[in-house]
Structures are given as C-alpha cells and as structure tokens.
Amino acid sequence: MAVLTGTSGELRFQGNRVGKCREFSLDISRDALETTVLGQWDRTYIEGIRGATGSTTVLYDRDDVATRALINSVFRNNDGPQPVDLVLSTAIGAELKVNAIVTSVSTPVSVGAVIACSVSFQVSGPMSGGF
Amino acid sequence: MSTTFPAIPPTSRNITPGQYPVKRFTSIAGTGTSRVYGSQPFGASLDLNFANVSDSVALAICECYDLARGSYDEVVLPPAIWDGCDPALASVLARDYIWRFADQPTVASGVPGTSSVSVKFEGQRDS
Helix, strand or coil, X not given: CCCCCHHHCEEEECCEECCXXXXXXXXXXXXXEECCCXXXXXXXXXXXXXXXXXXXXXXXXXXXXXXXXHHHHHHCCCCXXXXXXXXXXXXCCEEEEEEEEEEEEECCCCCCCCCEEEEEEEEEEEEEEEC | CEEECCCCCCCEEEEECCECCEEEEEXXXXXXXXXXXXXXCECEXXXXXXXXXXXXXXXXXXXXXXXXXXXXXXXXXXXXXXXXCCHHHHHHHHCCCEEEECCCCEEEECCCCEEEEEEEEEEECCC
16 A cells, blocks of 8 residues: 555545645644552553644635635634544545534735635544544 | 541552640740640541542542541551552551541542542541
8 A cells, every 4th residue: 555645635624525625634632641659650641531623724716615614614603513524545535524613714815826724623522533 | 447448559648747735834934834745646637639540449439438427437548558658657657546537538520430539537546
C-alpha cells in the first residue's frame, strides 16, 4: 500500500463534499489521569477524557454549497454540532466522522491572491470511524 | 467494635500529630509555670486522598464509613495507609491512637467509573 497524499483526501460538511479544500487537520488529545500512590517511584496513569479540535483552509467558491455552509455556520445560532467527515482516502474508506462547531473563520482578502478561508472547529461528542 | 478501612495506598497523606494536655499558668508578673495533665498526646488529624480510583474503591470507603456509623466506631487503619513512609516514622505518627472518621468522605466523580475520594480521620483516646 502506497503512502497516501492529499489527492486522496476529502472534507465533507453536513454530508456534502467541500469542493475546494486546500488542507485540513485534526488534533486529538486525551487526558492522562495520574494514579500514582504513596510508595511508588514511577508515575502511573489511566485514560481520561478525550477531545479534538480541527482546522481547514478552503478556497472561497460561492457556487460550492458545502464551502458556503461551512463558512456561514459560524453565523448560525442554536444549530448545534454539525457533521464533519475527514477523509484520508476515498478509495479505502479511511475516514473519521465527527460532530463539530465552527469556532472561528478567517477570510483574508489580498491583491493578487485567491481568497482562502481558514476555519477552525471544536469537535463535540464521540468520534466514529478511524484511520 | 471496630471497622477495618480498605487496604488502599493513598495518593497523598497529611497528618498532624496530636497535642499534649499542657496548661500554662501565668502570673501577673509575667512569669509562669506549665503543667502537663497526661502522658499521651491526643487529637491527631489524618487526611487521606485517593485520586482517580475506581468507583469500587470509592464504594468500599463509603461502606466503611457506614459500617463505622460515621464517627462512632473505631476504624482500624491497615499498613497500606502508611505506604511510602519509613516504618519508624509511621509508628511515631500513628502511635496507638483510636482512629475515627472526623468528617464524611468526599467523593468527586471524574471520568465514567472513576472517582477521587478524600477522607479525614481524628486520632483519639478513649477513657
């Protein structure tokens, strides 16, 4: 199996493919709860709560429904977490499905450059699938 | 009647030795004399913390509290309570106190199935 590249990746928002995604990333972390007791020399831990945040950069394309929905979700209230699929490979189905809230959108516009929007999101609840 | 505390090494342990029954009598001139009314200290306090233990451990501690009927019965502390402490020091600290719950256990729930428990004991002497 060859190493995957970005050409095999895909980002979906609310089930729709974000057409012009330049990059995405997901940072998953988990707390480690210390269980070391008196009389021990080595620290011990158990698994704690897991959480994840993510970010993506998408090229602004007004005709792309998923792109606009992703960017505009920061303006919506009371919608709750929305489904986001982070696909490493559409061919082998390596993907992670999460529900997330868009927490920040940055839309830099400059002369001589495409408009690339940076979007950050906070994952809420369990993640399904896997890499 | 006594109840044995679960043999669980604590995460942290704080003990304050008991005090001797000393009374200081001071004269109007500022001089004085001290009298001691007993040969044994009393009123030691022992705080134990059990961090991130399973709920079954928390249950065992709460059951011990119920069996002891709170601060009524004596609680026998097993050697595991003094883990990490030099035996000579543990012997001096524990002495021959009669340990009783000084307060209700505090159970803080964490991730599912995990709790942190704090327990306070008082070292007493019965007449």
